[in-house]
Amino acid sequence: MDNNEIRREILEVLYEFEQDDPGRKVNRGHIKEKLDIDYKQIKSNIRWLEGEGYVKVDWLPQTFLSLITNRGINLIENKEEFNKEFPLINVQNIINSKGIVIDSNNVDIKIDESIDIKATFNSIYEDIEIHDNSDEVEKRILMIEEMLKKDNINTSKINDAVGWLRVNANWTILPLIQIIVSLYGLYLPK
Incomplete structure (x- = not known):
């Protein structure tokens, strides 16, 4: 803890x-x-x-x-x-990028249906290829995806990556914020 x-x-x-x-x-x-x-x-x-x-x-x-x-x-x-x-990091009924349903007994955010995080990330990866800074964008998206798989999520690394993406690849922000904020309950400053 x-x-x-x-x-x-x-x-x-x-x-x-x-x-x-x-x-x-x-x-x-x-x-x-x-x-x-x-x-x-x-x-x-x-x-x-x-x-x-x-x-x-x-x-x-x-x-x-x-x-x-x-x-x-x-x-x-x-x-x-x-x-x-004091952000929440627990989730309920979420399919992570490994396709595994995650469950938690200490959840303050209620999710009524399963959400396919892998499909959302795949959609972002497909769109990366048409942009000029694709290598840098992909590097940060991959870091966020990998970080969200861990038990101990480093919110400062995610905040930094999202901050960079907000400036350099703002088209990624909506799906990322939906995953991170809605599902994981992390608070990301504006």
């Missing part, structure tokens, strides 16, 4: 506690129990969330007590902003 996922889940845990018992402070043991990650990861991510103003923390000698702030509550309740700040 990366820091982005940990922060997202910590906020969700603190929000759940706030809904059940408003004003109740949560110690690190409760967070560890819910997330099953080590204390060091919890502490560093709680510090980051505190610095951003999403949580209030009382630091004690061997532990801490945390409480979600109004800013954190507002973020969680605004799903679009929450997903931008």
